[in-house]
Amino acid sequence: MEKEKEPPATEQPKPIVEISGVNKFYGSNHVVKDLSLVIYEKEFLSILGPSGCGKTTLLRMIAGFERQSTGTIIVEGENVENKEPFERNINTVFQSYALFPHMSIYDNIAYGLRMKKVPKKEIKDRVNKALVMVRLEGFGQRYPSQLSGGQKQRVAIARAIINNPRVLLLDEPLGALDMKLRKQMQIELKNLQRKLGITFVYVTHDQEEALTMSDRIAVMNVGNLDQCGKPEDVYDRPATKFIADFIGETNLFETVVEEEKGGVAYLYCEAGDMMGKSEGFDPNEIVYVSVRPEKTKCSVKPVENFSLGGIVRESIYLGNIVKTIINLTNGQAIKINTSVDQPAPPVGSIRYVYWDIKDAVMIYTHANDIINQIESVGLNSFNAAIPELLPKEGENG
Numbered sequence: 001m002e003k004e005k006e007p008p009a010t011e012q013p014k015p016i017v018e019i020s021g022v023n024k025f026y027g028s029n030h031v032v033k034d035l036s037l038v039i040y041e042k043e044f045l046s047i048l049g050p051s052g053c054g055k056t057t058l059l060r061m062i063a064g065f066e067r068q069s070t071g072t073i074i075v076e077g078e079n080v081e082n083k084e085p086f087e088r089n090i091n092t093v094f095q096s097y098a099l100f101p102h103m104s105i106y107d108n109i110a111y112g113l114r115m116k117k118v119p120k121k122e123i124k125d126r127v128n129k130a131l132v133m134v135r136l137e138g139f140g141q142r143y144p145s146q147l148s149g150g151q152k153q154r155v156a157i158a159r160a161i162i163n164n165p166r167v168l169l170l171d172e173p174l175g176a177l178d179m180k181l182r183k184q185m186q187i188e189l190k191n192l193q194r195k196l197g198i199t200f201v202y203v204t205h206d207q208e209e210a211l212t213m214s215d216r217i218a219v220m221n222v223g224n225l226d227q228c229g230k231p232e233d234v235y236d237r238p239a240t241k242f243i244a245d246f247i248g249e250t251n252l253f254e255t256v257v258e259e260e261k262g263g264v265a266y267l268y269c270e271a272g273d274m275m276g277k278s279e280g281f282d283p284n285e286i287v288y289v290s291v292r293p294e295k296t297k298c299s300v301k302p303v304e305n306f307s308l309g310g311i312v313r314e315s316i317y318l319g320n321i322v323k324t325i326i327n328l329t330n331g332q333a334i335k336i337n338t339s340v341d342q343p344a345p346p347v348g349s350i351r352y353v354y355w356d357i358k359d360a361v362m363i364y365t366h367a368n369d370i371i372n373q374i375e376s377v378g379l380n381s382f383n384a385a386i387p388e389l390l391p392k393e394g395e396n397g
C-alpha cells in the first residue's frame with residue numbers, strides 16, 4: 001500500500017554541540033561536574049554563573065584548548081576527542097582581544113586566511129565583508145592602538161567569523177567595556193548572530209546580559225549545570241534556590257511544610273505562616289519559596305493563612321516603580337515593587353506580607369544545594385559543625 005504523503009514537518013532544531021557526562025578535574029579540584037548539555041544550530045545560548053563556577057573551563061573544552069577528564073563532546077555529529085581546536089568548526093572570542101599590535105586591522109583579520117593559503121583576492125573579499133559585518137568599514141588600515149575598546153572587540157569578532165565557523169564561543173567578550181558601550185554591543189552582537197545564522201555560546205556572569213541576549217540560558221553553580229531554559233523559564237521557574245537568588249531580585253523563604261490541602265501548601269518559616277502551591281510535599285519537608293518583588297504584596301491587616309508581619313523601613317522612588325522594604329520579625333528584609341500611581345505604605349507603619357499562591361515558586365531542596373554548601377565552607381569546617389552526624393570512632397561505615 002502506498003504511503004500517504006506526510007505533512008511538512010515543522011523545523012526541528014538540530015543539535016550542533018552535544019556534551020554528555022563531562023567532568024573536569026584540576027588535581028583534586030572538581031571544576032565541571034557530570035555536565036550534560038545539548039546546544040542547537042543557530043541558537044544564542046548563554047552560559048551564566050558567578051566567577052569561578054567553571055564557565056571558561058567548559059568553553060575551553062568545547063573549543064578543544066582543554067581536555068575533559070571524563071565524558072564526551074560531540075560537534076556536528078562527530079566525537080571531537082582527538083581533534084585539535086583548529087580542526088573543529090568552532091572559533092573563540094576572548095575577553096582580552098588578543099590582537100597583534102604591530103599589524104593593521106586588515107592584517108589582523110586576514111591572518112588566519114593567509115596561514116591557510118587562501119588566494120589573495122578571496123582574502124580581500126572576505127576581510128572586507130567581515131569589516132562590514134562588524135561595522136568597521138574603512139578601518140582596515142588602522143592599528144589596534146588607534147581603536148577604542150569596543151572597536152577592538154569588533155575586530156576580534158571579525159577575525160573569529162572570517163572562517164565561517166558553525167559555532168562561535170565568546171568568553172565574557174564585553175567585560176572590559178563601560179556600561180553604555182556594553183549595552184550597545186549586546187544589541188549588535190545579537191543582530192550579528194541573527195545575520196550570520198550561526199550558534200553563539202556566550203559566557204557571562206551578568207544575569208541581565210544573559211536575559212536580554214539569549215534564546216536559552218544555561219546556569220552554572222560551582223561546576224554543576226543547575227538549569228537550562230529560555231530566559232522566562234529560569235526567571236519564572238528557577239529550578240534551584242541558587243538560581244532564584246542569582247537571577248533577578250527575589251524574596252526567598254526557607255520554609256517547612258505544615259500540610260497540603262485542596263491544592264494549597266500551608267507552610268511556616270521563622271518569620272511566620274504562608275501559603276504556596278501544593279506540589280506533593282510531605283509534612284515537615286523543607287521547601288524554599290521564592291516570590292518576586294513585583295508579585296509580593298502587603299496589607300494593613302493580616303490575610304488569612306499569612307502571618308508575615310513587619311515594619312516598613314524604606315520607600316524608594318525609582319522613577320518607574322516604588323520599592324518598599326519591610327523588615328520581618330526575624331530581620332529578613334522583604335522587597336516589594338509597586339507602580340508609582342499606587343499609594344506606598346508610610347515608613348514606620350506595620351504591614352503584613354502576602355501573595356497570590358500562583359506567584360510563589362516552590363523549590364525543592366536539592367542535594368546540590370547541600371553539596372555546594374559543603375564546598376563553599378570546606379568539608380572540614382562543615383564536618384566540624386555537625387560532629388553528631390559523623391561516625392563515631394571505632395564505628396563502622
Ligand SMILES: Nc1ncnc2c1ncn2[C@@H]1O[C@H](COP(=O)(O)OP(=O)(O)O)[C@@H](O)[C@H]1O
Pocket residue numbers: 026029031049050051052053054055056057058
Ligand atoms: N588551568 C587551571 N589549573 C588549575 N585550576 C584551574 C585552571 N583553570 C581554572 N581553574 C580553576 O577552575 C575553577 C573554574 O575556573 P573557570 O572555568 O575559569 O571559572 P569561570 O570562568 O566561571 O570564572 C576555578 O576554581 C579555577 O581556579
Ligand SMILES: [Mg+2]
Pocket residue numbers: 055056057
Ligand atoms: Mg571565566
